[in-house]
Amino acid sequence: MLDLLLPRRCIVCGAPRTLLCGGCRNGLPRLTPPLCARCGAPTVWPVVRCRECAGRRIAFTRARSATEYDASVRRLVRSWKERGLRSLGAAAALVIVERLPPPDADVVTFVPPDRGRRLERGFHPAEQLARAVAAAWGLPCESLLARIGGSRQRGLSRTERRRNVAHAFIGDAGGRRVILVDDVYTTGATAHAAARALRTEVEVVTFARATRTS
Numbered sequence: 001m002l003d004l005l006l007p008r009r010c011i012v013c014g015a016p017r018t019l020l021c022g023g024c025r026n027g028l029p030r031l032t033p034p035l036c037a038r039c040g041a042p043t044v045w046p047v048v049r050c051r052e053c054a055g056r057r058i059a060f061t062r063a064r065s066a067t068e069y070d071a072s073v074r075r076l077v078r079s080w081k082e083r084g085l086r087s088l089g090a091a092a093a094l095v096i097v098e099r100l101p102p103p104d105a106d107v108v109t110f111v112p113p114d115r116g117r118r119l120e121r122g123f124h125p126a127e128q129l130a131r132a133v134a135a136a137w138g139l140p141c142e143s144l145l146a147r148i149g150g151s152r153q154r155g156l157s158r159t160e161r162r163r164n165v166a167h168a169f170i171g172d173a174g175g176r177r178v179i180l181v182d183d184v185y186t187t188g189a190t191a192h193a194a195a196r197a198l199r200t201e202v203e204v205v206t207f208a209r210a211t212r213t214s
């Protein structure tokens, strides 16, 4: 509702009649190669595993993101998720579809919400994103995961996050190849736990990705 009542201005440059103008959408920071072949982190040389993900168990095949999680993208994500400006979710989906090739997969799914979060917000941002991306890529979108713990990652260190989320999900993909969609890739702990629960080939696609510098 709020979305319809507020005067629309681009949240980056203030241009009227849109929450994210075409120019600012194209200007969102790209993650340019070379990237880690596995987790998608920007690297100096092409690598199979980078410093960030080497030596860690990673249940997904590959992770890719449409934009870097810098200050402007952080503001966009906050307006979308916390203020409930859903048309920013549609814009985020568009950025994914414009920038990332569709992975070879059978079905799209999403990271399920924290208990209570969906009620707080009235919508689930990751599901909104997954449904829009699936529609653009001509794939079905199904809810394949359920959360059994690991709520509230905010304020935890990287190690604490990993431990907190490790057994957070149960799921079943029926052996199909899955694209797991989420809004932001931070440590990869959530994506790993979700992919492990699905016990199949999982490619992770997120709108934004935190990097060591962002």
Ligand SMILES: [Zn+2]
Pocket (backbone or CB within 6 Å): 010, 011, 012, 013, 014, 015, 020, 021, 022, 023, 024, 025
């Ligand atoms: Zn703009």
Ligand SMILES: [Zn+2]
Pocket (backbone or CB within 6 Å): 036, 037, 038, 039, 040, 041, 048, 049, 050, 051, 052, 053, 054
């Ligand atoms: Zn990596």
